[in-house]
Amino acid sequence: MTGALDPASTQALAISILWWVFFWTGLFVFAAVLVALVVACVRGRRRARREGSAAEAVPERSLEQRRERAVLAATVLSVVILIGLLVASIVGGRYIYGNPSPPLPVKVIAHQWWWEIQYPGPRSSDLVVTANELHLPAGRTAELELQAADVIHSLWIPNLQGKRDLIPGHTTRLSILPERVGRYDGHCAEFCGLEHARMELPVFVESPERFSAWLTAQRRPAPAPSTPEAERGARIFTKGPCAMCHTVTGTDAAASVGPDLTHVASRAWLAAGALPNSPRNLRAWLSDPQRLKPGSQMPPTGLSESELDDVVHYLGSLR
Ligand code: HEC
Ligand SMILES: [Cu+2]
Known part of the structure; x- marks a missing residue:
């Protein structure tokens, strides 16, 4: 188990980087505006004390020019910052939605209040149907096909991807390229009725060998009772x-x-x-x-x- 802010997939890393870029940029702009405000207040007061109430009646030419330049510089800087953020979110979006081939297809069907998971195989008899836990191989993109059997649910595995809704009658998709082996918590993130809080989906990211051993075991029919x-x-x-x-x-x-x-x-x-x-x-x-x-x-x-x-x-x- 890891904290929710610890990215363990390409997509979660892209979201995390994007978030921090926006956070630090926002913090920088906020701090710069506050500093400028304080400087302006202090200077204005000083000038008022020096020159009395006549100060603003006839603005000085050089002062006026300095102000114009400052406003122009601030405008240019704002535009540059906004373009920078736009580029960052486009690049981040490519990582979040991109899916290099060949992805592992997995179907996730949300029910009130449990998760059905299907792994289609090469033949129809290879289909694995399981529930309430998602196994993914590290280093390979999983392409999740999301469906809902009853009401709207939402799948959120904070360490691996952003949220995506599961909507009755409408398939949505989510691709995840997990990079680190481990156990991560998935949740239903859209209120879906009485037991919404107990609708968890533990995710096991495993080495490719362990994953395929698991999948092979799941493909076998149930063992006959032996006692x-x-x-x-x-x-x-x-x-x-x-x-x-x-x-x-x-x-x-x-x-x-x-x-x-x-x-x-x-x-x-x-x-x-x-x-x-x-x-x-x-x-x-x-x-x-x-x-x-x-x-x-x-x-x-x-x-x-x-x-x-x-x-x-x-x-x-x-x-
Ligand atoms: C009317 C349908 C219905 C009947 C009858 C029923 N179940 Fe269930 N069962 C469910 C549903 C729905 C769930 C999922 C509940 C949840 O997690 O909210 C469930 C969950 C389970 C689980 C937990 C599975 C998991 O992976 O979480 C077990 C075990 C189980 N049932 C065994 C049985 C056994 C044994 C019987 C017969 C004695 C039985 N059920 C009868 C509908 C049914
Ligand atoms: Cu829910």
């Missing part, structure tokens, strides 16, 4: 209401109302950053999602204690 508990859990999962909302590739569960759970045990968080992923938290989530994330679109499951144990076993085996 009696997990087997019972799998049956409860695929025969019960879970399968009406969730997918586990390789089983009959193929719905997409909720997050894809094919490799849920490999994820660091549950319910979009609401709680760290552990068997205990998973059990707590399944026993009452509405207590942990009130208003979330997952209804109470009504599982008995022993059924809960079995389902937790099963989901815990989905690495």
Whole structure:
């Protein structure tokens, strides 16, 4: 985890440089104006004391010329500064929007209140669908295609890029060239309803090797249950209401109302950053999602204690 002002991608660096250029220029101009104001006041007072009230009635010719020159110089300087800032923002914009080929295509679909992530592959069967965490390889531009399933959301990963809205029925794009391996925080940055605050998207920037190992693992279907508990859990999962909302590739569960759970045990968080992923938290989530994330679109499951144990076993085996 790093502070929000620490850029870790080409785009975030461009935004950061632009911001500091504007900040220092603005500060310089502000300070210069204040200094000029103070100098003018002090001089004016001195002259008034020296010459009395007659001072301004008949302005001195040389004084008048000096003033004209000062105003002209200030005008030229302002124009030069404004042109400089314009050039800086055009150059910065090129870095923010430019996308050298070949980019890694990633689809991000915002739901109330979780993130669906898709990595298309060379063949349609290579499609990886996951949720609530974004993996990106360092050193390669990722071209995010942003969509919303319900209302307007906004994706903001301060260390990697500026904000971009996700709008129902309208695809937007965001390109990111991450430069530094690490974990960064992504958030929904547009109020989208009750659980807007718990709609986080942790981002893992990994070395290209680690990333492709991760992607290959995610492409595999879910492992078959290997213990009696997990087997019972799998049956409860695929025969019960879970399968009406969730997918586990390789089983009959193929719905997409909720997050894809094919490799849920490999994820660091549950319910979009609401709680760290552990068997205990998973059990707590399944026993009452509405207590942990009130208003979330997952209804109470009504599982008995022993059924809960079995389902937790099963989901815990989905690495
Ligand atoms: C009516 C649809 C629906 C049903 C039925 C349902 N879920 Fe969910 N589930 C969701 C939604 C929507 C979310 C996302 C909630 C959020 O984060 O706001 C979710 C989240 C989850 C998560 C967290 C996934 C993650 O990566 O964050 C798990 C695990 C889960 N459900 C398991 C189950 C199990 C097991 C069952 C059956 C006992 C079940 N769900 C039944 C809709 C459903
Ligand atoms: Cu939101």
